[in-house]
Amino acid sequence: MNAVGKTIHTMGQQAGRRSWAEPYKIKMVEPLRTTTRAEREHAIAEAGFNTFLLRSDAVYIDLLTDSGTSAMSDRQWAGMMLGDEAYAGSANYYRLEAAIRKHYGYQHIIPTHQGRGAENLLSQCAIKPGDHVPGNMYFTTTRFHQEHAGATFHDVIVDAAHDTSSLHPFKGDIDLDKLQALIDKVGADKIPYVCMAATVNMAGGQPISMANARAVRALTARHGIKIYLDATRAVENAYFIQERESGYADTSLEAILLEFCSYSDGATMSGKKDHLVNIGGWLATNDQELFEEARNLVVVYEGLHTYGGMAGRDMEAMAIGIEESLNVDYMRSRVGQVRYLGDLLEQWDIPFVKPVGGHAIFLDARAFYPHLEQDQFPSQTLAAELYLDSGIRSMERGIVSAGRNNVTGDHHRPKLELTRLTIPRRVYTQAHMDVVAESVKACYDNRHQVTGLNMVYEPKYLRFFQARFERR
Numbered sequence: 001m002n003a004v005g006k007t008i009h010t011m012g013q014q015a016g017r018r019s020w021a022e023p024y025k026i027k028m029v030e031p032l033r034t035t036t037r038a039e040r041e042h043a044i045a046e047a048g049f050n051t052f053l054l055r056s057d058a059v060y061i062d063l064l065t066d067s068g069t070s071a072m073s074d075r076q077w078a079g080m081m082l083g084d085e086a087y088a089g090s091a092n093y094y095r096l097e098a099a100i101r102k103h104y105g106y107q108h109i110i111p112t113h114q115g116r117g118a119e120n121l122l123s124q125c126a127i128k129p130g131d132h133v134p135g136n137m138y139f140t141t142t143r144f145h146q147e148h149a150g151a152t153f154h155d156v157i158v159d160a161a162h163d164t165s166s167l168h169p170f171k172g173d174i175d176l177d178k179l180q181a182l183i184d185k186v187g188a189d190k191i192p193y194v195c196m197a198a199t200v201n202m203a204g205g206q207p208i209s210m211a212n213a214r215a216v217r218a219l220t221a222r223h224g225i226k227i228y229l230d231a232t233r234a235v236e237n238a239y240f241i242q243e244r245e246s247g248y249a250d251t252s253l254e255a256i257l258l259e260f261c262s263y264s265d266g267a268t269m270s271g272k273k274d275h276l277v278n279i280g281g282w283l284a285t286n287d288q289e290l291f292e293e294a295r296n297l298v299v300v301y302e303g304l305h306t307y308g309g310m311a312g313r314d315m316e317a318m319a320i321g322i323e324e325s326l327n328v329d330y331m332r333s334r335v336g337q338v339r340y341l342g343d344l345l346e347q348w349d350i351p352f353v354k355p356v357g358g359h360a361i362f363l364d365a366r367a368f369y370p371h372l373e374q375d376q377f378p379s380q381t382l383a384a385e386l387y388l389d390s391g392i393r394s395m396e397r398g399i400v401s402a403g404r405n406n407v408t409g410d411h412h413r414p415k416l417e418l419t420r421l422t423i424p425r426r427v428y429t430q431a432h433m434d435v436v437a438e439s440v441k442a443c444y445d446n447r448h449q450v451t452g453l454n455m456v457y458e459p460k461y462l463r464f465f466q467a468r469f470e471r472r
């Protein structure tokens with residue numbers, strides 16, 4: 001019996017142990033395809049050693065992203081049949097609007113095709129060239145739209161977020177001193193809003209505490225600066241608050257989410273994450289003026305303001321997904337499944353970001369490959385190695401994702417070189433997590449043989465999606 005099998009076997013025998021299981025059963029299956037090592041060698045070379053360029057039929061377990069990869073429930077599929085595909089005033093839009101108002105508390109809603117559509121609208125409406133936007137670490141598309149609208153982005157996350165070994169329970173928190181220093185330096189009138197992400201994807205799915213959100217609100221209110229939430233994983237964030245922050249253990253996820261959102265003036269949302277759907281997003285705001293401008297712009301980029309690039313049926317599925325995401329049994333298993341994978345890796349001392357965040361395990365590629373320079377793309381290399389070992393697809397979150405400084409043209413050099421194993425919602429079982437852990441271990445055991453990559457093609461925008469590499 002292999003090591004993981006043995007561990008689980010013995011754990012099962014521990015007296016008094018009560019296991020948890022996924023709070024759903026399987027009604028329809030999608031077969032998985034396995035490949036040979038030779039097929040994978042061919043496929044990854046064809047893909048320029050970029051997992052984004054692999055064909056999905058060459059992938060066994062797909063942990064590229066949790067974006068739009070969720071399994072919908074039977075209720076959501078039933079909702080798909082209630083699509084009102086009217087061009088204007090779809091009934092599904094009004095149900096979606098009601099669900100967002102009820103659970104996120106914002107007044108005005110603008111649907112978009114996905115999160116970046118909302119980011120584009122917000123950035124165009126709120127940012128003037130020469131502005132500055134502080135945020136708790138960056139997200140790729142979010143920062144792109146802010147910079148594209150003429151702003152300079154400033155990372156004001158706590159230092160612990162950049163330390164893969166720090167066990168800080170809220171590594172997504174904003175550092176109030178860094179934020180104050182920026183306000184003092186550039187002036188409040190040059191800061192249209194603070195971009196507050198919950199949880200922080202690029203820091204490893206790390207949560208931000210309620211106390212911190214409240215404090216950021218108090219600080220920015222003194223300067224008349226608005227706060228826009230990146231609410232993409234705010235329900236997962238609410239779960240961490242319930243679990244870790246004193247005073248919230250007996251508060252429902254619904255109540256935590258509402259309080260959290262009340263410290264912001266609006267939000268951008270990628271429904272492809274928390275909302276358990278395959279496509280969709282929205283922008284929300286309590287600001288009447290910004291709402292009117294964004295509602296006007298949405299018709300240029302997305303579609304009419306009552307569908308914003310989504311089909312009626314997609315809006316219905318999203319409205320139902322919002323309710324389901326707030327079910328605490330679901331959220332416990334969602335976060336629990338990620339943690340289960342982390343626990344398996346932990347017992348083999350495999351280096352990854354701790355504490356385990358909400359949606360993914362972030363392997364520490366610098367610690368895997370201390371012999372590789374950052375310019376040899378350690379995270380990109382690890383993603384390719386993992387695919388070669390077993391057909392598991394992960395993604396780079398390091399120097400390639402960070403891109404270049406658009407003034408100097410140099411690489412941004414993030415402290416973290418991470419390879420992300422992202423867990424889709426309600427798609428895989430614990431058995432799949434066992435297989436993933438064993439493959440990561442095989443890569444770790446083989447780490448000294450690895451020589452890194454050279455970038456041979458670099459697109460101008462969001463290069464990580466389409467860049468190509470060759471073995472060194």
Ligand SMILES: *Cc1c(COP(=O)(O)O)cnc(C)c1O
Pocket residue numbers: 067114115116117139141142197201230232269270271272273280281
């Ligand atoms: C995915 C994501 C976005 C962008 O949303 P899309 O739906 O992919 O356009 C923005 N912010 C965060 C934190 C995300 O994870």
